[in-house]
Structure formats: structure tokens, C-alpha cells
Amino acid sequence: MRLALRELRRRPGRFGVATVILTLIAILLMFLGGLLDGLTAGNTGAIRAQQADLIVYSEASQDSLVRSRIEPRQRRQVQAVDGVSEAGELGSVQLGARIEGKGPRDLVPVVLFGYQSASAGLPEPPARPGRAWADDTLKAEGVEQGDTIRIGPARSPVEVVGFVSDTRYAGQSTLWASLGTWRRIQNENRPDARVAPGVSQALVVRAAETGDPPDLAERIDQATGGLTSSLTEDEAIDALPGVSAQQSVFNQILGLTVLIAIIVVALFFALITVERVGLYGVLKALGAGSGRLFAGVLLQAVIVTVIACAIGAVAALALDAVIPAGSIPFTAGGGRLIGSTVVLLLAAVIGCAFSLRRVLRVDPAQAIGGGQ
């Protein structure tokens, strides 16, 4: 094993090519992963910020917020279900926002939410009408606390009282206002989809004690006579348009990248092993077992991979720091970086395994009588 380490230290150039390629692969994995994480966060922020046990849509909406309508009666039914501690109303409308300093055609798409229940991610809704919290990605558009934004064709004014983070929806920035504000703005700008007082699009349900959310979901849907569809937070996220498709596409690309990494390591270390067949023959003649020799190969592969991942992680973190918030949806999360490293290490080990047979087959007898 020390032999393997010494070779790495004294002949770094030999491993240079593999290290460079693995670094590029690590960077690719971490960037793509960070992009996926950023896109997903941008889609799901609003839902995650609710920190709900269940989200209740109307049954006819096919789990789509925009198509869903919850009547006051259903709300009362849900509130009455045993195990429901809170059932807050939620509504949304997607409109273009006019921000001071931007041109008349330069609209920023935003989603205005009306909500009731606060959570760790969302403070209480502003009491006075016409006011809202803004997702901090709007800062990148030049919005400051106290600014008034005009949204929709009716140019409804909304005053920004402060900022919240990680609350985006469908890739767009969001505004968080009281239910009354939302209904008024919805009715002003979407006259063909008016909402009457008391009507909302979904219910944010918090359970009474740590029970079983799927069980509670069933009971809620029973209580409303099958007119609602209650989903856990994960199910609601999955149901968001495009989210699972996006993840699927990205994960396929990431999977392919890992496969390439395995092939790179396999080829590279197979080549190295072939070059070293003579050396292995001598070492075996001197009394080194195949296991020890292979352990040396593994060690070298692991070290090269760790170095590649370290460089990749630094690059990803640097990119995260440099990209201005709200421009490219990229986020270099610790979980993603560590996960990518673990995956690449596994790929390196698997890649090495292809050389195992060759190491086993090296014959010490060839070291003798080299010239005969």
C-alpha cells in the first residue's frame, strides 16, 4: 500500500490524465446536480414553505392549484375532521408585474399567493390590504422594501413590506398577501375566473399530532364526500407540472455521466495495470499477494477520485458564490456535493474491479528468465 502511495507521489504525471478527466466529470456531476436542485427549488419553494402535513385540492382539479376550487363548506368539513389542527386557505394568481425602473413591456412574471397560516418559512400575512411579502429573488429585479409593484393588466398596486426566501413557484418569483388582497387582485385581473369570498384554491392542513398523513388524507377525502384530493407534501411536489419530468431527465443525464466515469476509470486503470504487469510479476515473485497489489490499485483510484471531487466541489461553490441570485437557478448544496463524491467513489471502485482479474492472473514465473 505504501508502494502505491509512493508511486502517486513520485510519478504524479502518470495519473495526470485520469485526474483531469475525473475532475471534469466531477464538475459536470456537481454543476448538473446543482442546476437540478436549483430548478427544483424554484418550482417547489412555495409548497415547501407551507410546511404542511397535507395539501388539499379539489378532486376535479387533477391536483393542479390553478384549476382547484375549495368551497367554504368543504373547508368546514375538513376543519372538522379528527386529527386536523389547522386548515388554512391558499390561493394564487399568475400575472405580469410592472416594476419601477423597468420598461413598459418588461414585465416580470410573478405568482401572487393569498394565504392564512404562517409557518417557519412564512410570517403572518400582512394585515392591511394591498401589502405583501416578496420572495427575495425579486431583489435582483430591483425591488426594495417599501416599493409598490403594479401587477396584471389592471395594474393592481402591491406594496412590498419585506422579503422571504425560497418561496418560488413554477420557476417564478412570488408575492405573499392576505386572502382578501388575493381575491381582489384575482377578480380585477382575471374576470373570467372570479373567486367569491370564502373560496380558495387549496387548503394547507397541519395535523394535530404526529399521526399518519396518508391515513388522515383518506379521512379528509371521505369527510368531503370524495370532492377533495388530499396529498402529502411530497405527493404535492410530485404533482407540480414539470417537476418529476425535469428530475427524470436530469437524473438520466447524471446517470449517464456516472457510467462514463466508470468507463474512464476502468480504461485508465486497465491500461496502468497492463503497463505494470512486469512490476507485478516481480512483486509477486518477492512474495506479494494479489490482494495486496489490488488494494494498491484501489487506493490510487480512490485518491485520484477524491482529488477530482475536491476540485469539483470548490468550483461548484465558487460558481454558487459568483452567480447573482435569481439569474441562473443553480445552488451548490452540501448534500449534492457529498452525494456526487460518494457516487464517483463507487464508480472508481467499480471501474477498478475490471482490472482485478488481470492482477490475479499475473504470473510470478515470468519475472524469472526474462532474457531466455
Next chain:
Amino acid sequence: MSETQTEEENDEVSRDREADPTPALEMEAVRKVYEVADEQVVALDHADLTLGSDEIVALVGPSGSGKTTLCSIAGGILSPTEGRVVVGGNDISDYSPKQLTEFRRDSVGFVFQTVNLIPFLTARENLLVVDEIGSRDRKRANRRADQLLEELGLEDRAGNLPSQLSGGQKQRVAIGRSLMNEPALVLFDEPTSALDTKLGEQMVELIREEMKSRGTAAIIVTHDERITGYADRTVHITDGRLEA
């Protein structure tokens, strides 16, 4: 040897010198047969060879005569098809490959024709390789390495890589390496083939000196008849058969 040798070091040297009645090598009716494309090739046929514990034997024969096969079997690299092989008191006739590997590490030394030093290790580190393979006693190995380097006149070359050593120096490192594990038997494969006459003579003198001072047995494979003068005994081999 330096005057500041410790008692332990003295003991090691005298252990090397103690007269040992156990033969270094006993080969009885050893036969090695290979199957090559449905044909049976007899590489070694009924070889009988016994070496005293500090005997040096020159093994002379033309190419393809079975010298390499005999050395491989004596050195525990190959198992015989038939027959008995006892090295330093260990019967290795039926050892598994794993057992043979351990045996080689602990009891046998090799000096290959093509020297085969590890190119990215210094002379000293090349000597220490065997100990690292087994990871036994590092301190003792270090002491032994230093002692051998001194005896072989390589003290000031200890930190050099093989690429910085002359042919003769590399050969001496290889000899040192073969003695690191205090073997019962050392196998030399054509040690002088790459050296001119004068260096070749010096080399064989050195080999004889090192073997005798340690009481270690050796088989020197050679097709150079002049070398035989330095051996205690010469054995000829032709077509897999030994002649006394």
C-alpha cells in the same frame, strides 16, 4: 562493519553464520509437465538435487534446458507435477499458491536476470520492499537494509533511484534485496550476463562473499562456464535432466 554496532546487530550476523545441518534444498524425483495444445511438454524430468545449508551450486545448461523451471520450483514460484521439494526444512511440494507466496516472502531470495528494481523507489526503499509487502518489523528491516547497503558498498547511493545507478550498482541492490528476509536459499538467474568480464568476476566474487559470510545457500544459473570456478559444485542440465 562499524564499531558502534549494537549487541542485537552482532547477534543477527552470527545467526547468519551458524552452521545449520538442515539442507537448504532437497528435490526428490521432481517432475514438471506442461500441457501445451494437447501435447505434454516435460520441462523437468526426475530431478534430484540437494544443497547443503551454505552451499553454492552453479546450474549450467543451454537455453530451454529447464534451468528456469528448476529455479522456479526451488524458489516456490511453481509447484511440481510430481516429486518432493523441501526448502530450508519446509516441504513446499503441495503448497497452495497463497502458501507459496508467503513462503517466498519469508524464505527465498531472487536476483533476476533483468534485475527488476522498482523504478520509482530509491536503492534503500527497494531493499525495504520485501518488509513492506509483509509489514513485519520495520525497525529491524531498516537496520538490516543499512547494514547490507554498507557491505555492498552502496551507502552513498542509498537515496538514488535506479535510473541514477550503474548496471553493477543495480545488480548489487538486487543482491541486497534478495538477502533482506534472511532466506534459506537465494536464486541467481544469469547474474553476469549484462556485465563485462571484469565486472562479471567482481560480481560473482561479491555473491560468493555475501553467501558465505551469511551461510546462505545459492543456486546460480549461468551458461558461462567461467563462473563455475566460484561455486562449490557445478550441476549440468540438458533437456530437463540433471547430470551430476
